[in-house]
Amino acid sequence: MSDDLRRVTELDRLIHEPARLLIVTILSTVESADFLFLQRESGLTKGNLSAHLSKLEDAGYVKIQKTFKGKLPLTVCKLTAAGTEAVAQYRQQMQSFMNLTTK
Amino acid sequence: MSDDLRRVTELDRLIHEPARLLIVTILSTVESADFLFLQRESGLTKGNLSAHLSKLEDAGYVKIQKTFKGKLPLTVCKLTAAGTEAVAQYRQQMQSFMNLTTK
DNA sequence: TAAACTAGTTTGCAGTATAAACTAGTTTAC
DNA sequence: GTAAACTAGTTTATACTGCAAACTAGTTTA
Numbered sequence: 001m002s003d004d005l006r007r008v009t010e011l012d013r014l015i016h017e018p019a020r021l022l023i024v025t026i027l028s029t030v031e032s033a034d035f036l037f038l039q040r041e042s043g044l045t046k047g048n049l050s051a052h053l054s055k056l057e058d059a060g061y062v063k064i065q066k067t068f069k070g071k072l073p074l075t076v077c078k079l080t081a082a083g084t085e086a087v088a089q090y091r092q093q094m095q096s097f098m099n100l101t102t103k
Numbered sequence: 104m105s106d107d108l109r110r111v112t113e114l115d116r117l118i119h120e121p122a123r124l125l126i127v128t129i130l131s132t133v134e135s136a137d138f139l140f141l142q143r144e145s146g147l148t149k150g151n152l153s154a155h156l157s158k159l160e161d162a163g164y165v166k167i168q169k170t171f172k173g174k175l176p177l178t179v180c181k182l183t184a185a186g187t188e189a190v191a192q193y194r195q196q197m198q199s200f201m202n203l204t205t206k
Numbered sequence: 207t208a209a210a211c212t213a214g215t216t217t218g219c220a221g222t223a224t225a226a227a228c229t230a231g232t233t234t235a236c
Numbered sequence: 237g238t239a240a241a242c243t244a245g246t247t248t249a250t251a252c253t254g255c256a257a258a259c260t261a262g263t264t265t266a
Contacts (some may be wrong), residue, residue, distance in 0.1 A: 002144045005128060009121045009146075018112045018119070019223075025108060025204055035245065041105045043112075048224055050246055055222095066245095071232065073244050091201065098198055101128055122254075138214070151255055153215055158253095174263065176213055 008097045014059050015090040019044055020052050024061065024087050027079045035075040053077060061086055111200045117162050118193040122147055123155050127164065127190050130182045138178040156180060164189055 015021055019042070026041050027033060033041075039049050056062040061083030065076045079087070118124055122145070129144050130136060136144075142152050159165040164186030168179045182190070 002129060005125060005144075006146050008125050008128070011121050013121075013222095016119075016121070017223080018114055018116075021200075022108060022111050025111070026105060028204065036243090039244095041108075043109050045225060046245060047226075047247080050244095051223075054246090073231085075245070091204075094197065095201055097124075098194065098201070101131065102194065102198075116253095120254080139212090142213095148256060149214060150216080150257075153213095154254075157215090176262085178214070 004100055005097070007093065011093055012086055012090050014055065014061065015086055017052075019048065020056060021090075023049070023052055023056065024079065024083060027062065027077060028084065028087055032076050032078040035077070038077060056083065059083075059086075107203055108200070110196065114196055115189055115193050117158065117164065118189055120155075122151065123159060124193075126152070126155055126159065127182065127186060130165065130180060131187065131190055135179050135181040138180070141180060159186065162186075162189075 015024060022042050023038060023044075026038060035046075035049070035053075038044075038053075039046060042049060044052070053062060053064060057064050059082075060080055063078045063080050065078075067074050067076065118127060125145050126141060126147075129141060138149075138152070138156075141147075141156075142149060145152060147155070156165060156167060160167050162185075163183060166181045166183050168181070170177050170179065
């Protein structure tokens with residue numbers, strides 16, 4: 001009876017975490033973003049952002065390129081195809097869930 | 104600029120957890136529900152359900168009444184006014200977030 | 207009266223989010 | 237020239253969490 005409702009427990013926890021949901025959402029609005037841009041936009045601390053980015057990278061959702069801007073390190077992040085797909089699916093599942101009880 | 108987006112990190116974590124989101128959503132569709140009904144509907148294990156209910160109770164979101172059905176214990180759960188309000192707010196916040204990028 | 211069942215709760219463990227502390231290098235001040 | 241402050245991150249420590257297995261307390265069945 002509440003089989004549809006139950007699917008809420010199948011949400012991708014990697015995306016579900018608010019800090020990461022924020023990060024991937026920001027990333028989905030730009031072609032790519034460097035670390036400091038993400039930090040400013042998200043308001044997360046460096047440590048926190050770094051840890052979340054590593055998880056997203058491990059999951060294959062974000063590609064991280066380390067280069068240099070002049071002599072300073074520059075970390076550029078970009079959603080992968082898998083990441084884009086995961087975000088789309090998450091949004092679809094969450095919206096479906098919301099629609100089940102909103103009306 | 105992404106101030107609106109950032110609010111996603113302010114979501115009530117107590118409600119955000121999928122298992123609890125499921126529980127409170129089920130509770131919001133009924134006047135009250137006993138433990139076994141919730142277990143069947145949610146598909147959660149007893150231990151898990153018990154632990155989540157305790158958290159919701161501690162938060163004041165769910166009222167738990169322990170009685171007996173004949174000689175067997177019966178645990179009846181019910182959303183409190185605060186719980187109903189918290190769920191409504193969560194839904195509103197999550198929907199706002201979704202609307203920011205879905206469009 | 208022993209075995210199986212009911213209705214839960216507690217415990218143990220593995221995983222998590224977070225900020226503080228750290229690393230490695232660069233620029234500025236004196 | 238070298239000490240202090242800054243940049244751009246990563247690692248570590250801690251406190252919290254979700255989860256199922258093990259347990260509790262009582263009841264019914266054999």
